[in-house]
Amino acid sequence: MKPRIHKLALGICNCYLIQEESIVLVDAGPPRKEKIFLQKLKELSIDPKDISLIFITHGHWDHIGSVSAIKKLTESRIAINSREKNCIESSYNPPVHGVSLLGKVSAALISILEPFMKLSSTSVSLVLEGEYSLEAEGISGSLLYTPGHTAGSMSLLLQSGDAFVGDLLMNGFPLRIGPGLPIYAVDLQAVKTSLRLLLDRGAKKIYPSHGDAFEAKILEKLLDNP
Numbered sequence: 088m089k090p091r092i093h094k095l096a097l098g099i100c101n102c103y104l105i106q107e108e109s110i111v112l113v114d115a116g117p118p119r120k121e122k123i124f125l126q127k128l129k130e131l132s133i134d135p136k137d138i139s140l141i142f143i144t145h146g147h148w149d150h151i152g153s154v155s156a157i158k159k160l161t162e163s164r165i166a167i168n169s170r171e172k173n174c175i176e177s178s179y180n181p182p183v184h185g186v187s188l189l190g191k192v193s194a195a196l197i198s199i200l201e202p203f204m205k206l207s208s209t210s211v212s213l214v215l216e217g218e219y220s221l222e223a224e225g226i227s228g229s230l231l232y233t234p235g236h237t238a239g240s241m242s243l244l245l246q247s248g249d250a251f252v253g254d255l256l257m258n259g260f261p262l263r264i265g266p267g268l269p270i271y272a273v274d275l276q277a278v279k280t281s282l283r284l285l286l287d288r289g290a291k292k293i294y295p296s297h298g299d300a301f302e303a304k305i306l307e308k309l310l311d312n313p
Contacts, residue, residue, distance in 0.1 A: 090227065090245055092294070100149045101296050103245070103251055104131070108225030109139040112163070113243055113251045114296060118152035118206065121160060135161045140213070140224055143167040144253025145240040146174025146181055148204050150296065155207035164212035165185055168232065170239030178206040181237060183271045189262070192269030215241060220309050233285065236269050237279030242281070248291025250303065255281060259298025266301045268295070268309060282306050 093104040097116025102124075105111045111134065116124070136271050138161040143151055146167065151174055158165060158219055165175060175180045180201055183190030184311040212217075219230040221243070228245035236254045243251040255278060258266040 089247060090249070092249060093127075093131055093133075094294075094300075095124065097123055097153065098149065099297070101294070101298075102292055104133070105226055105228075105245070105251075106133075107227060110137050111221065111224060111226050111243070112138050112141045112157070112161070114144055114150045115141060115154035115157050116152060117149045118204070119156075120153040121156035124153065124157055125160065129181050138163045141165045142230060142241075142243055143171075143175065144251070144255075144296065145237040146171035146179070146241065147183065147237070147254070148180045148201075148206060150253065151175055152204075152206060155209040155249050158209050165209065166213035166215055166219075166230070168215045168239035168241050169212055171237065171240075172211050175211050178208045178209055180204060180206060184273050185270060186268075186272045186275055187270045194271060213240065221276070231284065231288065233281035235274050236272050236312075239271055240281070242285060244285060244288055244290060246289075248289050248303070249294060250285050250290040250292065251294045252285070254307075256293055256295045256309075257297045258293075258295050258301055262297050266295075266305050266309075267300070279310055282310060286310075 091106040095102040097120040100116045166278040183194040185194035217232050223227050233242040257263045294300045
């Protein structure tokens, strides 16, 4: 059974439902998006209780803001890398590091707004380190440690080659025009190493949190640039 992929635009963040023997949600969007989330599930005729796992790619506010509310609605478990577990359990919003002019300017603005970003905390059920197979979850794929955007960034790679990368790549205005490396990163070289890992493991199509999906072959040009 080929997994069905549903894109859920929750505010500025693309979240994804991966539906196979079970359903996994990738990321949870900014705060107060649970009503939109429920409406989108209704349109897809999906019962919230059918979602068994919420996988968080990394701990920035636009990915975890509604995770506590969505966890209550779905009664599902939450999975995140150990390095960013406290983002969910202690409502910690890690700093954003700009690596381009736009990234640096917008990161400075975000730092000013951070005190007004109220995040609800909740417990994490599955603390990730390296690779984690999703076979036991009823999904044909794995969670891979792909640092660079943040220290604990992870990606979900299906056996079909569909890769859900969070902010490891971006493809949409106003952050980027066309597919490209993130404008925020703690380590751009680590980003490239992580992207090479995804290609080596068979990634064929990239699903970013910001912008439209695109073919993974574009990565070859990105990785060739210094």
